[in-house]
Amino acid sequence: MGKKNSDKEKHILITAMKLFSSKSYNRTSMQEVADICGISKGSLYLYFKSKEDLLLNILQYYFQYMDDQIMRIEEDASLSTAEKFIKEFEIKLSHYIEHQEFYRLQGQELSGLADKNIYRYLHQQNIAEVKWVEHSLIKIYGNEMVPYASDGAFLLMGMTKQYMELIILKQFPLQVKKIVRFLMAQIDFMIKGLLDSKIEPLMNKNLWSLYLEEAEEEKVHPFELIKQMKNQLKTQSIPDALKAEAIQSLTIMEHELMNMQPRTVILKGMLHNLEQLQSLEETRLKLADSLLLHQMQQIPE
CATH class of the missing domain: 1.20.58 (Methane Monooxygenase Hydroxylase; Chain G, domain 1)
Incomplete structure (x- = not known):
């Protein structure tokens, strides 16, 4: 995190994240964050220069925490490409379940923020997630998967979203490992069917480039x-x-x-x-x- 008292900073980030997600970011003041953390408002500003700076650091902290776990899997030479993807997929879903407050925070209406780096950072993370699935599928199935990789990524992520909602919203007792293996079996059937049928992909190059557009300028008519x-x-x-x-x-x-x-x-x-x-x-x-x-x-x- 780059600041002196990392333990204290970590405490502030976690506390503020829970407060933002439960009460909403827009209705929470820095004074309230300071009070819950047991420090003065002035001390809080020594760590974070503004509420938006605090929000950006929360996002960076949680995504970095997950990325560190993913990196350890990537460095395991004993695992095949498919095995790495399955384990990394399990980590991502477990993180989603264990840190629901963090994802609720992202789902809030964060409009009117002066710091455009927040929008940019969230956009980059969303794009990185789809690219990760897309590139993983290409590595697993080979170059013939290239035309269908983006469609495959959307199919897998769409199915995953439905099962995650069952766990989070309906409290279904589904295990992450079983979900991932079930989803991978289904996506395997779909992808092999696509490759055999040679059906035209839905996501052509133009649509995909528009989706992946990483310029953060607001779209102008x-x-x-x-x-x-x-x-x-x-x-x-x-x-x-x-x-x-x-x-x-x-x-x-x-x-x-x-x-x-x-x-x-x-x-x-x-x-x-x-x-x-x-x-x-x-x-x-x-x-x-x-x-x-x-x-x-x-x-x-």
Whole structure:
């Protein structure tokens, strides 16, 4: 943790986590955390500069605790790839059951936080979890699994979620080891069926790249980016002809986006027209990404 009194800091983190999860993060003050920990508010601020700093450290502490256990399994040369995955999967599920307060805390509405590192950190952890399953399945089943790895990850994680809810919410007496082995048997049937049938994966490269997008910038609608670019053009010293052409291209895009099914060829053509304006490059790239996401959301089932 990098601070002097690690035992005291650990006590604060665990206590604050339980308080945040039971009362909610937004309704808990630093004074309350200090009172429950038996220290002054001033002493608490010696460890953590703000409530958001405390929250980020709680998240980092618990994820690191689990990662340390996983690393010990990874370093065990006596285990096969499949055996490592099963043991690591068991560790993750056991951690989920043993530290329910921690996962309840993540499930809270943590909106309006000034420290964007918190959102970024949680996003990275969620992505890392899916990637871990995806890469593990590829290592177990080989390169022919690559096209189906993301679908396999979602299938396994979806089934796992249902059984975890039985244990957590319904108090079903299910053992983690039995759950993991049962799930691995089921996912084995599914994956072999997928590989034999050669059915087209649901998660293609475009959808997967959108899901894994790790940029933490808030998604902006294409209309907003078009408006930004028009405002940028007003303040830039560029030839009138180029400026008029750019504004016209942006206006055409606006009109096209109002259609129920915007035509990709039109949108791509207008984006291409904007490439000659280097001063708009950054916003243009954001617009291209935003348009891709917008179009994917318009695809009918």
